[in-house]
Amino acid sequence: MPELPEVETIRRELRSLILNKKIKDFQVKDSIFLKKPKSKAVWRKNITSKVKDVTRQGKFLIIQLSNGLKVVIHLRMTGQIIYGGDDGAKIKIVFSDSSTLSYYDKRRFGEWYLVKNEKEIPLLCLLGADPTEESFTIDVLSNLLQKRNTKAYDFLLDQRSISGIGNIYVNEILYNAKLSPFRKTREIKADEIEQLYYSIREILNKALKARGSSVDTYLDIWGNPGKYAYQHVVYGKEGEFCAYCPNKIMRGKLSSRSIYFCPGCQQ
DNA sequence: AATCGTTCCTGATAGC
DNA sequence: TGCTATCAGGAACGAT
Structure with missing residues (x-):
């Protein structure tokens, strides 16, 4: 993907x-x-x-x-x-x-x-904002969240709000931000928006440095896999222990696709 | 109007 | 063992 x-x-x-x-x-x-x-x-x-x-x-x-x-x-x-x-x-x-x-x-x-x-x-x-551009600021994210009335997970996957995020990174980002995938966009508080913003930037930057995730068929133009899958902490990690609390990573369904999250950290 | 569920496609694999 | 059924997910589409 x-x-x-x-x-x-x-x-x-x-x-x-x-x-x-x-x-x-x-x-x-x-x-x-x-x-x-x-x-x-x-x-x-x-x-x-x-x-x-x-x-x-x-x-x-x-x-x-x-x-x-x-x-x-x-x-x-x-x-x-x-x-x-x-x-x-x-x-x-x-x-x-x-x-x-x-x-x-x-x-x-x-x-x-x-x-x-x-x-x-x-x-x-x-297409919506490119989250790796300088112009993507906390204010931009905050305004986009206010405009929508949906779950955080659906918001991040919608290419018309923010472009470029798919199912691997949405799960990694929400876990990093300790935000529930089911959280309604308009109910996310200022400090959580700030955390979500830094998680989006951090996860995408690290993934870029590692040349992407090769969980399925992704290869670079030389035919080599990316290395970010080794840094995944929730995507495909169902049943493994959370790094921050005693819970295990859970797998569920949302909008007919797989979500991975920690039920303790992402309330 | 915006949101939600279903569909497309095929290779891998779970299950009987 | 060998077959069938299910799953994976980005985005268009149809239904609500």
């Missing part, structure tokens, strides 16, 4: 690798990933341009081309981007120096767009 730290790790290294390279060919083995346009031929015709920049918005990876078009990729659950790669790739970008980028995706949920404007992608134009 590539979330902000994983997509950002990919972006940073991909950028320095493919900047100013010209795309020579675009090979597609499975068209399910091409969301807009859907035609393989239109992609092949329009993608042959130079890479001007590689950016990220939330969990979207964006390859900016000199011809003004943008290749927007969302890895969803099992999407992988590998520099080089093999013949098993579902999509392959070939550069004029013969280097390649390969795309793999076991569960086929990934999304590829080739658009003039990000606004053509429904969720992308609605």
Whole structure:
């Protein structure tokens, strides 16, 4: 499940690798990933341009081309981007120096767009604050929490409030902040908001330093796993003792996905 | 209008 | 042992 730290790790290294390279060919083995346009031929015709920049918005990876078009990729659950790669790739970008980028995706949920404007992608134009930016302050978080009337867990996962957090980091963040996943956003007090803010920053920064979490299929562009899963304290840790109290980490269901939390610390 | 539950997809694994 | 059923989760979609 590539979330902000994983997509950002990919972006940073991909950028320095493919900047100013010209795309020579675009090979597609499975068209399910091409969301807009859907035609393989239109992609092949329009993608042959130079890479001007590689950016990220939330969990979207964006390859900016000199011809003004943008290749927007969302890895969803099992999407992988590998520099080089093999013949098993579902999509392959070939550069004029013969280097390649390969795309793999076991569960086929990934999304590829080739658009003039990000606004053509429904969720992308609605994305909320990037929690790793300087502009994301305690006040910003506080205002966002007031605007919503939902549970802390659902709030953090909603890409329209804060972008980039998925199920691994939401569980780690809430535990670190000692905040219940069921807590209503408007009922969170000022000192708790401050703690939540620092937990968001700290967990995402540490995950970024460790090059992300490889619990399922995530790999960096070299095909190597990230190391943050070794630092997970609640995600996938059902039944293990909490580090701060005598309780054990519990697993439950919220909004039809798995939540992991300490019933003692996160009241 | 905003929130909540269901669906998509396939590989891994629990359970009979 | 071998098969089937269930689970995993990001975000669109439909229902409330």
